[in-house]
Amino acid sequence: MAPGTREALLDAAARLLDAGGVEAVTLREVGRQAGVSHNAPYKHFPSKEALLAALAARELERRADHAEPASAERLRDTLHGYIRWALDSPALFRLIFGPWTVDSPELHHAATAAQARFVDTVLAAQQADLLPAGDPVRLASLLRSLAHGAADLASAGHLAANGKGHADPEDLVDDLLAYLHPAAKAR
Amino acid sequence: MAPGTREALLDAAARLLDAGGVEAVTLREVGRQAGVSHNAPYKHFPSKEALLAALAARELERRADHAEPASAERLRDTLHGYIRWALDSPALFRLIFGPWTVDSPELHHAATAAQARFVDTVLAAQQADLLPAGDPVRLASLLRSLAHGAADLASAGHLAANGKGHADPEDLVDDLLAYLHPAAKAR
DNA sequence: ACCTGAACACCGTTCAAGT
DNA sequence: ACCTGAACACCGTTCAAGT
Secondary structure, three states: OOOOHHHHHHHHHHHHHHHHOHHHOOHHHHHHHHOOOOOHHHHOOOOHHHHHHHHHHHHHHHHHHHOOOOOHHHHHHHHHHHHHHHHHOHHHHHHHHOOOOOOOHHHHHHHHHHHHHHHHHHHHHHHOOOOOOOOHHHHHHHHHHHHHHHHHHHHOOOOOOOOOOOOOHHHHHHHHHHHHHHHHHOO | OOOOHHHHHHHHHHHHHHHHOHHHOOHHHHHHHHOOOOOHHHHOOOOHHHHHHHHHHHHHHHHHHHOOOOOHHHHHHHHHHHHHHHHHOHHHHHHHHOOOOOOOHHHHHHHHHHHHHHHHHHHHHHHOOOOOOOOHHHHHHHHHHHHHHHHHHHHOOOOOOOOOOOOOHHHHHHHHHHHHHHHHHOO
16 A cells, blocks of 8 residues: 555645645655655645645534534534634634635635534524524624634734724624624514 | 935836735846946845835825824725725735734834824724724724735635625625624614 | 846656667 | 655745945
């Protein structure tokens, strides 16, 4: 059996991405760390961006594997987990949710599955009267957009980080849930 | 008087950024389009990133110059304008709000001024009972995070774009304002 | 004070071979 | 089927000169 050069390349890319951001991921260094020549990657991926897409898909799938089943109680945890992930792995986060010029079916599938799972969580929260009624897909987009924006701004240092009015991304998520909760009860 | 090589360099960089994204902005092409040698930029900026920071600051300042004074009625327009800007100039938007490793005082100042102006708008909307009471800085962070996240996800194609539940970033902003408005009246 | 041209150490990608 | 090594056309940055 093969020692799995493809996996070794992805491992090296993941390491480089985490350590130095996306610009530290060069095919030459990826090859070097995987113990192959500087263009062995081309035997496994058609381009650098395709390798990055495969990496993004793999990380998204791993995250999905560790996810607990959707439930109303897990709404807040899911959003907080999303933010912690973004702050812990900013380069990976920006890579996954950045603009792609190649479209990888695996990446598309993994992203779609993650979204669907979150919609299930929103639906459960609506049924438990923790969220107002209405289209769950649209409400999920609202919650996801807030978590995404707060995490993105915070990780780049663009969220007021000092003095009064300071709010962590987690605080903003909690604020939104609090605004939505009375709206749910009052329906 | 000088023909303004510095401005010509920034103009060229802005053109390249808009046309081909940040990776199309190479100092060599910037120099070429500005009619100078490939390293004349180094006489005006210490590094490529410093040139990009100057560009980001200039664009942010220009936007501020065209802004109308803060008022309660302009809250929705301001948020919609932010989203339209992000979708019209995605590369510029991602550049400005991305992570910087050099810190440019001009960029920092321009970003801080824009945030302060938005807080004024939020405050006016609170006084007009269009938004709930509470720390205006924190509420502004909530609104800004949502607009930012929705615009970022949409511009990268990560917002459910088809079928039911489809929501434009503008729709999500309106949804949030609607959820916040009754909360304001009921206080 | 501002600019040029050569040079250095990198890139992504392609291609002709090798096993 | 997978890998190597040389090559090509680029990069950002530095440096010695020129006016």
